[in-house]
Amino acid sequence: SQQGEEDPQALSIQEGENATMNCSYKTSINNLQWYRQNSGRGLVHLILIRSNEREKHSGRLRVTLDTSKKSSSLLITASRAADTASYFCATVIYGNNRLAFGKGNQVVVIP
Amino acid sequence: NAGVMQNPRHLVRRRGQEARLRCSPMKGHSHVYWYRQLPEEGLKFMVYLQKENIIDESGMPKERFSAEFPKEGPSILRIQQVVRGDSAAYFCASSRGGDGPGELFFGEGSRLTVL
Numbered sequence: 404s405q406q407g408e409e410d411p412q413a414l415s416i417q418e419g420e421n422a423t424m425n426c427s428y429k430t431s432i433n434n435l436q437w438y439r440q441n442s443g444r445g446l447v448h449l450i451l452i453r454s455n456e457r458e459k460h461s462g463r464l465r466v467t468l469d470t471s472k473k474s475s476s477l478l479i480t481a482s483r484a485a486d487t488a489s490y491f492c493a494t495v496i497y498g499n500n501r502l503a504f505g506k507g508n509q510v511v512v513i514p
Numbered sequence: 515n516a517g518v519m520q521n522p523r524h525l526v527r528r529r530g531q532e533a534r535l536r537c538s539p540m541k542g543h544s545h546v547y548w549y550r551q552l553p554e555e556g557l558k559f560m561v562y563l564q565k566e567n568i569i570d571e572s573g574m575p576k577e578r579f580s581a582e583f584p585k586e587g588p589s590i591l592r593i594q595q596v597v598r599g600d601s602a603a604y605f606c607a608s609s610r611g612g613d614g615p616g617e618l619f620f621g622e623g624s625r626l627t628v629l
Contacts, residue, residue: 436617445518445605445620446557491556495615500570501547502615504556 415511422479424508426492427472433495435468436502437477440489449477449490484514516541518608519588520621528629533593533600535624539608546589547618548574548581551603560604563589564611596628 416422426435434453438446452459452468452475459466465478479486489507496503519538527533539546544565549557559573563583574581578596583589593600603625607618 434616438620445622446607446618448617448619451617500562500615501559501573502618503559504549506556 412506413509413511415513416482418482418484418512418514420482422482422486422510422512424477424490424492424510425474426476426505427474428492428494429473430496432470433497433499435466435475436493436495437464437466437475438491438493438504440491440507442488446491479510482510482512484512486510487512518606518619518621520604520606520624522624523622524625524627526627526629527596529597530595533596533626535591535593535604535606535626536588537591537606537608537621538588539606540619543608543610543619545609545611545615546583547607547609547615548589548591549605549607551605551623557605560591593626596626598628601626601628 414422432454434451436451437449439449440446450459450461450464450466452466454470457468463480468475489509491504491507493502493504518540521536525533546563548560550560551557561574561581562570565583566585578594580592603623605620605623607620609615609618
């Protein structure tokens with residue numbers, strides 16, 4: 404089954420810097436979603452971008468989607484220590500019932 | 515407005531025993547998904563259910579695993595005759611449904627350890 408693949412896998416940055424993560428996928432999608440997971444916790448939905456959208460913002464988050472390259476990026480601006488978490492992209496294929504997750508990016512924001 | 519509730523949060527079983535994991539979706543949600551997460555890995559889809567129906571169980575192992583979402587009560591993921599490889603975090607998520615999976619709301623997970 405198709406899954407998102409995030410890149411890079413681990414990222415360590417200073418508080419205040421921006422963090423960028425990329426995700427690639429293999430087949431046509433209905434939508435792509437980003438989730439955050441703090442250690443030992445469940446996943447929290449961050450943002451959903453549909454296949455006919457190119458960019459979306461939510462607070463300090465900016466997501467882009469390039470369907471021609473089958474890739475998406477998540478940008479966290481002005482990072483905070485509380486942004487330390489794992490970030491997952493997930494895709495929904497047309498006509499499919501499931502959300503397929505990538506392996507995730509671990510982001511550490513150093514105060 | 516309670517979120518997705520999973521219990522138990524932690525479960526320890528010996529090989530050969532049964533594990534039952536429960537999930538109560540968010541109020542108003544009739545679609546439930548189960549995922550399994552191994553350490554340092556992403557979530558693997560297991561099964562998608564609506565009330566009284568299994569819609570997609572293509573990610574569920576053919577043996578020992580079963581899931582249900584009865585008309586009344588929580589969704590149950592049942593693992594019979596557990597083996598060490600079943601040790602993982604099992605997450606339940608719910609949604610309102612509609613045009614394909616939109617935003618999923620996740621529970622805090624049930625962490626199964628098989629001794």
